[in-house]
Amino acid sequence: MITMKDVIKEGHPTLRAVAEEVVLPASEEDKETLQSLIEYVINSQNPEIAEKYGLRPGIGLAAPQINVSKRMIAVHVTDEKGKLYSYALFNPKIVSHSVEKTYxxxxxxxxxxxxxxxGYVPRYARVTVTGTTLEGEEVKLRLKGLPAIVFQHEIDHLNGIMFYDHINEQNPFEAPADASPLER
Structure with a gap:
């Protein structure tokens, strides 16, 4: 089980490296890593489990954050209508995105x-993401709102990008051009 001790912190070189593609079909070790990522995210949202194991609540986690430089992410988040997006993916990719931005x-x-x-972190308002599930199934997800933002944040980790790299240093709270805010 992943705990907060396993999550590496900013400044660690793995967080700035471009993660390697996962060879598919995935090895047992890679499957276990991906399974542990989704379990962390789900468990961290359960107040009793989070308190018992000292987990900081999260809605997404990428393998580089536990010092595994491979292209794996886990997301467990609901959209504004309460629909759950719970995915553990190998080699996720943004294959298309909107012109419109959000933050x-x-x-x-x-x-x-x-x-x-x-500061505001500009993101695409809508993205289409492809990836492979733990069961080896190819998926294509059309996302908007918070799920779209979370997938972009986690996929950035696979490319060595931190969320604050997107913030306007001169004016962190200047609304990004062509972007509409998303309340959370």
Whole structure:
């Protein structure tokens, strides 16, 4: 089981590396890693389990955040209508995106960042993501709103990009052009 001790922090070189593709069909070791990522995210959202094991609540986690430089992510998040998006994916890819942008009005956070980083993080309002599930099934997800933002955040980790790399340094709270805010 992954705990907060397993989550590496900003400044660690793995967080800035481009992660390797997972060879499919996935090895047992890679499957176990991906399974543990989704279990962490689900468990961290359960107040009793989170308190018992000292888990910081999260809605997504990427393998590089546990010092495994491979292209694997786990997301467990609901959209504004309460629909659950719970996915553990090998080799996720954004295959298309909208021109329109969005951002969380409250800003973004990250399990690998222990400080508050104020500012708006521009993201695509809609993305289409492909990937392979734990069962080896190819999926194509059309996402918008919070699920789209979370997938972009986690896929950024696979490319060595941190969320605050997107924040406008001169004016962190300037609304990004062509972007509408998303309340959370």
């Amino acid at each position: 969380l009005s409250s800003g973004e956070g990250c399990l690998s960042v222990d400080r508050d980083v104020p």
